[in-house]
Amino acid sequence: MTMCRRTALATLTALAVLAVAGPGLAEPKKDFKVAWSIYVGWMPWGYAADTGIVKKWADKYGITIEVTQFNDYVESINQYTAGAYDAVTVTNMDALSIPSAGGVDTTAVIVGDFSAGNDAVILKDGATLADIKGRNVNLVEFSVSHYLLARALDSVGMSEQDVKVVNTADPDMVGAFQTPDVTAMVTWNPMVSEIVKLPGATKVFDSSQIPGEIIDLMVANTQVLADNPDFGKALAGIWYDTVTVMASDTPEGAAARAAMGAASGTDQAGFEDQLAATKLFAKPADAVGFVTSPDLSKTMDHVRGFLFDKGLLGSGAPSADVIGIELPGGAVLGDTGNVKLRFSDTYMKLAADGAL
Template sequence: MTLKNILSATALSAGLVSALAAPLAAEEKTDFKLAWSIYVGWMPWGYLEDSGIMNKWADKYGITVDIVQINDYVESINQYTAGAFDGVSATNMDTLSIPSGGGVDTTALIIGDYSNGNDAVILKGEGGLADLKGKPVNLVELSVSHYLLARGLETVGLEEADLDAVINTSDADMIAAYATSDVEAVVTWNPLVSEITGSNPDANVLFDSSMFPGEILDLMVVNTETLADNPAFGKAVAGAWYEVMGLMAAGDDGRYSFTTVKPVEYTVPSDGPVGDILRACGRHPWRPSHLHYIVKAPGYRTLVTEIFPEDDPYLDQDTVFGVRDDLVMRYHKKQASDFPHGMALSGKVTEPFLHVEFDVTLATETG
């Protein structure tokens, strides 16, 4: 089956779902539901629900947002398409096929991450992609896994017709299926990939999504009409998501680390009264690039601060006077081989990167 046929067949399948249960018409309302399934990039949705952060943001806008875990990925999208949920976690290609095929206009509200290695084709034992010829492959049929398989096969001149069979297997059953003797290869996503490769010495990753970076987008999508009629819904969900993205706990030794993109300089709003003041003072609207920190610990004062790279052109002319010498840091250029272990991008960085160290000291509440 070719990529074009995969998308067409998925759309047909979704059309059957919509015939059984037509999507509900959008309207102004106050109660909303989101569905998510197990994937490494979507785990924060469960935390949003359990931590109360989603409730906090929903309360701010006078609505309720329930976040429900569905154990079967395709089933979660089918339920969204049928109108049982206002949004669902899904990849870009699955959004373009299943909901679209069911006549549901859908908007990508959150781009959670790019797969970049989190989806993989795994063979039992030695071999390469070409060795899949004549073998059965287990995957979630007509999903992003089917797409990944097709992308991999075309790199070695094969098509789905060259396989013995594609066996539809729920993501909830994938780990157990791999352990059976009749399964020879699977296509799945993390954390299932890590569990399979970590528990089975014979697991051989033949192809993964890092080989075409940026192509698979992991999203939270919502019904376009629902979002248009209820903008508070989108604001609450986006606010809750980005609050969680800003949370990170230090280790027992007080150390922390994270990867991000080096920011660039930007302008503050220069229209209205702010613009009038800047022009009257003969000042430009530019701020130097910086990373914001909000650091909290029990018994200590919360610290809100920022750090600036020493080579920024606006370092000595920040329009809001936020730069201090102790907040100016040097970004050191490192080779890809120096990238630290134990991080999400470990083993995937192929070009030089920048590294900066910044120690944080908190004052006690009584100090």
Template sequence: MKKSVPFARRFKQVVSGALIALAASTVMVPVASAEEKDSFKLAWSIYAGWIPWKYIDESGLMKKWADKYGIEVEIVQINDYIESINQYSAGQFDGVVATSMDALSIPAAGGVDTTALIVGDYSNGNDGIVMKGSSDLKDLKGEQVNLVELSVSHYLLARALDSVGMTESDVTVVNTSDADMVAAFNTPEVKNVVTWNPLLDEVLTMPGANRVFDSSQIPGHIKDLTIVNTQTLKDNPALGKALVGAWFELMAEMGTDSEAGQKARAALGEASGTDQAGYEAQLAGMKMFWQPADALTFIRSAEAVEAMDSVRQFSFEKGLLGEGADSADFVGISLPNDKALGDTGNIKLRFDTEYMQMAADGAL
């Protein structure tokens, strides 16, 4: 297996996402300017759950579905994950890939009404806490923990500590770039890290390393989404149909051992700096929704509501909802089955199942 390169998901999030989004809002295209059009742009960054957009683009699947609805969709790779969300927030893209936490804390908190069009997967072991010389999470008390501050790693730590009756005040968080994480853990001074794959697998190969908590213990909390501007989607339903149609056509192939599925996984492994086996190892740490019905079942569940509530509470506690937020209710989140979290008069993040339902019904 080739050595994989660090995926660009969830990095450079050391500054409050809401502040970044607010800065971007000074050049933001007003929502009211959205209108019917026939050309769109989607931004993506490298992570196992998002790189399928590259294959969708290069295989011709996107063109096939765009042609069906008489539109054009340009799929653009952005190497800096947070910057891609900033550019989306500023109106330079109609859609982007993001975790649910970043979708809330950057565009939604910045005032950009955003729809989660595709719920692609959730981390199911790809994010974890590793301790050197101990396998007991409680031994973190009084210790330093290295992680990318204000990222989903920070969130994972908070949930892990809560599971053993501890809080962040019981540890000292040391902000560490993902690029430096493996090297840091290889020094005697750094004993505890929180990171994501492929870095997670690398640190676990080191002597004395123990995985003490991972995202499989909080299923559904770290979700990977394809999000789009709500007004743009409302004015251009063809965009939603084309994106969802192309995505789930590929998923139906990728989730099988067919020749087409293996070809796609091999191509995506090479594109992400590894090989087919390396890419499949990444997929193993995720709960992929190969079929739209599976995504629908999850996002309509009580567990999905609880997970999103936990994420918004953490985001508020860390100041990610902006200086004007006086509670976690500041930004409203709409969920399926007429459920909502927060201020229903300020809904800025919407989990809209209309298009995934169309895919499940074979109606695209």
């Protein structure tokens, strides 16, 4: 019997230890992990890792940065939220609804680009957005596509009551559009460019009609960043080095775009098409200008209103104010006592001033 008890105790201890190993504790450290997933605005991270730009900047600050590509966007955010990664590529909306709503204080280190056509509402046999009324709409529920749909419906005086949303996984969008029962879809590139080529498909609304609202970020854990400002500087250095090459009209730039196109499953021309639907901030000063403009506050207000409406800021959230969003300059949207998402221009400014 005693033996049984001892075994039980040992098992219990082992399980407890396993459970403890979970959360990452922030403190000064040397090794950092960055997660990214395939999307036109984030391909530079993979390119930077492959071509040694990451190593160059990490070495400069005496740290190591491990860059990991995730095949699944949501999983990369979940890993970051659970504490396994220090930084992750994410959109402004998902940053607010996943890590921030999950209590992980998160700072947007780099504002890379915003979608200017990469996300679109596509109808089969319909000429205008108004034709969407009464249809089933296939999209990834609660994603930026869902947000785009809400904004699109809003723009023609309709609401989500006028359509029926059907959750559909993004890898299956192109196939799904070719089945007879799918007549309306909201998705993003590279799927959009495939779908609009299909017979009967009409793009009736896209993100260029809500410019600057779907923003692609590199975010990092605020505590990690506060303890290790060098990590933020290295991220900014890597990013602007890479996008400078990528945006340049030189053979090196073309080679970089071809490499990123190949890595995202298309080619240089396909990748440049997607870039055209993306407002990339190749110069840090442009990004600083964007993030410090008053429009950001309006955008985040739309976004948090949408998330609150869908119950994504927590089931017990009394209002959209429950999570504080700090803007550059210190103004806070929402609860000042619970700031969990911060837009910072610190590192981009350093890059703009050449002070990295």
